[in-house]
Amino acid sequence: xxxxxxxxxxxxxxxxxxxxxxxxxxxxxxxxxxxxxxxxxxxxxxxxxxxxxxxxxxxxxxxxxxxxxxxxxxxxxxxxxxxxxxxxxxxxxxxxxxxxxxxxxxxxxxxxxxxxxxxxxxxxxxxxxxxxxxxxxxxxxxxxxxxxxxxxx
Amino acid sequence: xxxxxxxxxxxxxxxxxxxxxxxxxxxxxxxxxxxxxxxxxxxxxxxxxxxxxxxxxxxxxxxxxxxxxxxxxxxxxxxxxxxxxxxxxxxxxxxxxxxxxxxxxxxxxxxxxxxxxxxxxxxxxxxxxxxxxxxxxxxxxxxxxxxxxxxxxxxxxxxxxxxxxxxxxxxxxxxxxxxxxxxxxxxxxxxxxxxxxxxxxxxxxxxxxxxxxxxxxxxxxxxxxxxxxxxxxxxxxxxxxxxxxxxxxxxxxxxxxxxxxxxxxxxxxxxxxxxxxxxxxxxxxxxxxxxxxxxxxxxxxxxxxxxxxxxxxxxxxxxxxxxxxxxxxxxxxxxxxxxxxxxxxxxxxxxxxxxxx
Numbered sequence: 001x002x003x004x005x006x007x008x009x010x011x012x013x014x015x016x017x018x019x020x021x022x023x024x025x026x027x028x029x030x031x032x033x034x035x036x037x038x039x040x041x042x043x044x045x046x047x048x049x050x051x052x053x054x055x056x057x058x059x060x061x062x063x064x065x066x067x068x069x070x071x072x073x074x075x076x077x078x079x080x081x082x083x084x085x086x087x088x089x090x091x092x093x094x095x096x097x098x099x100x101x102x103x104x105x106x107x108x109x110x111x112x113x114x115x116x117x118x119x120x121x122x123x124x125x126x127x128x129x130x131x132x133x134x135x136x137x138x139x140x141x142x143x144x145x146x147x148x149x150x151x152x153x
Numbered sequence: 154x155x156x157x158x159x160x161x162x163x164x165x166x167x168x169x170x171x172x173x174x175x176x177x178x179x180x181x182x183x184x185x186x187x188x189x190x191x192x193x194x195x196x197x198x199x200x201x202x203x204x205x206x207x208x209x210x211x212x213x214x215x216x217x218x219x220x221x222x223x224x225x226x227x228x229x230x231x232x233x234x235x236x237x238x239x240x241x242x243x244x245x246x247x248x249x250x251x252x253x254x255x256x257x258x259x260x261x262x263x264x265x266x267x268x269x270x271x272x273x274x275x276x277x278x279x280x281x282x283x284x285x286x287x288x289x290x291x292x293x294x295x296x297x298x299x300x301x302x303x304x305x306x307x308x309x310x311x312x313x314x315x316x317x318x319x320x321x322x323x324x325x326x327x328x329x330x331x332x333x334x335x336x337x338x339x340x341x342x343x344x345x346x347x348x349x350x351x352x353x354x355x356x357x358x359x360x361x362x363x364x365x366x367x368x369x370x371x372x373x374x375x376x377x378x379x380x381x382x383x384x385x386x387x388x389x390x391x392x393x394x395x396x397x398x399x400x401x402x403x404x405x406x407x408x409x410x411x412x413x414x415x416x417x418x419x420x421x422x423x424x425x426x427x428x429x430x431x432x433x434x435x436x437x438x439x440x441x442x443x444x445x446x447x448x449x450x451x452x453x454x455x456x457x458x459x460x461x462x463x464x465x466x467x468x469x470x471x472x473x474x475x476x477x478x479x480x481x482x483x484x485x486x487x488x489x490x491x492x493x494x495x496x497x498x499x500x501x502x503x504x505x506x507x508x509x510x
Contacts, residue, residue: 042326043322043325044325044329044330044336047330070423070424070425071423072423075332077422077423079425093425097456098307098311098312098443098456099307099308099310099311100304100308100426101304101422101425101426102426103425103426113426114425114426114428114429114430115304115308115426115430116440116443116444129444130443130444130446130447130455130456132449132454132455
């Protein structure tokens, strides 16, 4: 027999287990129904990103030799460099270490990140400091007087 | 006047029976010994918390969150609102002194082993409040939306993003998206003025209740002596506490007036990180450590290693009452002392190197 006596009444263990499962399951389902919407609410909705494949980075005469400037490439910064030997190059300006924005340092002749002293050469290769990867390169083309920067395929 | 107060007291006592509590507080004593000075830093931290709540609420009356509003509203507070510069400067200075005072409080409790049984819960709630303080510092730093804050937030949240497994969702949660934007600012504002204060207040209540309930801990080497000196908590200790609070308030006024907190340049997501960028001093030793860890070490990314090391150290520190069994038995534990000295020296040396770099 699966039952014993309590307060002079036989106790039906099976019935009791069934009620326990129903009750605890109900409590769990209730907690889930409260917690899930809250957790889902915390995740920001994905916004439709405008896909940018190329941007105008200004006129050729706006950037001096041996200097660099930051260009808006959609929502991301890209660094355009005109080297001392008059070559145009562009890289992602987001440091591969911890997301800071890099700059061109004339005195070092390198790309430099102020946050943790990371350095990249003018091919975007990480040459000193903590950056773990090179900077992504962008294609630079010249159309008439305009500098165009586009994603490398 | 006295009879009126007495009448009010009796009226309250008749309904909620506070007489017992008043008698209990009247019988409370604070031990007096050469290390008693350290008892005051908990009280100083509490005072600084109160100042933060008051000045924080005042700033809320004019502050506006948002990419195009935040910097301008702080500028407005500092240049147009009467005494706005003072309130903002005090809030910023207090934030720094608060963390300093909490650190002194934490280290003194650590070295006196006041965390030992039966005060484990007091220690753990204190540590949790300390981590919340760092959260307050980090989230509050972004609110003026200036250049330094923008990059500090980028770096800080990016570090959170390299935590194994939960890193990426954590980064999205903190930034409210992939990038640090106005959405991040709104979120940090919410954390800073609602979420963190709410949680902090709960821990603070438990912490203070336990301190009142259990009384002050006595250092191990003193509790063994037969002769003990004490002073009444009320009014002797309270009056000393209040005197010190007054001194701290004066110090704050001097700092806030003669070294007003800068607002800096407005954040521009398309400008390079400025040269000489540094986090606030209380993050500096960790920041400096990150500079020394190479990008790749064995199979780990440098920053993953850094995070793991600091994470494990912080965890071990928080649970010290549960692994330091010697102190709980009333014995000397030299290892705990050496570990504490190492931590203090590490923080001081790396902070100085970071400062000079």
